[in-house]
Amino acid sequence: MKTGSSDKPPHRYEEIANDLRGAILRGDYHEGDRLPGENAIMKNYGVARATARDALAVLRHEGLAIARPGAGVFVTPSKRIIRDSSNRYSRTRAANTSPFRSDATRAGQHGNWEHTSQPIEAPSEIAQRLKIEPGQPVMETRYRYLADERPIQLSQSWEPLAITGGTPVEYPEEGAAVGVIARMDMIQQHIDHVIERVTARAAKPEEIEQLNLPRRGAYVLMIDRTHYVEDRPVETCDIIFPGDRYELTYTIPIPD
């Protein structure tokens, strides 16, 4: 038998967090609204600063609230962006649209990105993923994706220059606009499968900075993705998402 919401939280900070969460979910506060901050909670509940912080930390960790130092605590915009693998990896679509931009549009946001490329010698972990020797030349490209001008995704890709060097697609350039499959098709590298490995982990300091995440307690979804032509890797890539802003979907066909 469930008593529903009549449980008494054993700790003060949980009680306060429950109150605030209830108010948000009930609609007393809307996206972007200012919430009672540390000082307000101290006064309203008669608790010390640390206890007020603990209560707000619960909401921040749940992705319901975000603190802007010097300004206040605000309700987080909540809608997740959906990244659908079956939308991205079909030859017909890949050639003409940016998968990221259409994901963002579908979530009602405006998407664009920045990127920089440079040839480097493959570090050992990347060499392993590309099945080449460490130190072999690869093209490294970093992307930062923005939705409504706010950073929302990072990625970093590596392509062996043994494959792309000297070809028209050596530099990914606006590569995010056309996709890896279409680019590789242009140089007769016909990708036949992609492997994506998904993990969740704590955000690293540089990710916190670049994605504008809270300094403490942030986590990210990471995809480690590799494109293959007959079991030979032609591109590998790390993709980083704020953990609470994205949803990844996969459609898996079951053969007879």
Added chain:
Amino acid sequence: MKTGSSDKPPHRYEEIANDLRGAILRGDYHEGDRLPGENAIMKNYGVARATARDALAVLRHEGLAIARPGAGVFVTPSKRIIRDSSNRYSRTRAANTSPFRSDATRAGQHGNWEHTSQPIEAPSEIAQRLKIEPGQPVMETRYRYLADERPIQLSQSWEPLAITGGTPVEYPEEGAAVGVIARMDMIQQHIDHVIERVTARAAKPEEIEQLNLPRRGAYVLMIDRTHYVEDRPVETCDIIFPGDRYELTYTIPIPD
């Protein structure tokens, strides 16, 4: 130009966290070893309790350390379990093995599970996922998976009784041992695709309890999975993993 590790962290707790992280990664402490606790840090660094806690919180959030109240702070066992979609969803394998058990074995652990089933009326969210009317009867099954006797995965599945009711597979029973595809094949429901939606979010209180997660700051990976027979859902399921203990892999074929 990178200066490597010679940066000076601006905050005391970060400095302490960096020291401890370095010691762990350098191998001064091994999996399961006891780390300096709050009291030791207070003495060694001459800081207040809250600052020592903040330092340890960084390591706990990164999944490097785990606190056992009353006992101390210990280095977390680190190896992730790999859940590979291409291992799970092939008809030949699915009939004879437990996908979970073989994942665990591959990570060098012993896997088993508990489960309970009961018929219920479909709540609205589940009805929507199964494309049936709310209140229609469904079989609900809860699983808890253990690796080396420690809880490592939760799941909860729902199947419309309009499909399975009165058949030999009405109760999933040891369903985790054979898989949904093989069970549905037995009653001539031939599943042709599966959709998995992956998200990361803060752990809920009941998940914290059942998975033995730390009370504060824990996050989980969640898969919302549905099996289809020609666009008609025959099973849907929520799967919950401790965020820092799992890796999900997907192989995506690219047609010509």
Added chain:
DNA sequence: TAGTGGTCTAGACCACAAT
């Protein structure tokens, strides 16, 4: 300039582990 959240000190009490 006034107010905010982030960091920090110096105490305290508790439930729970290990002994």
Added chain:
DNA sequence: TTGTGGTCTAGACCACTAC
């Protein structure tokens, strides 16, 4: 019983934001 981490009080200073 002793020590541990978890919670909490009551202060303080800082960098930053908004005005």
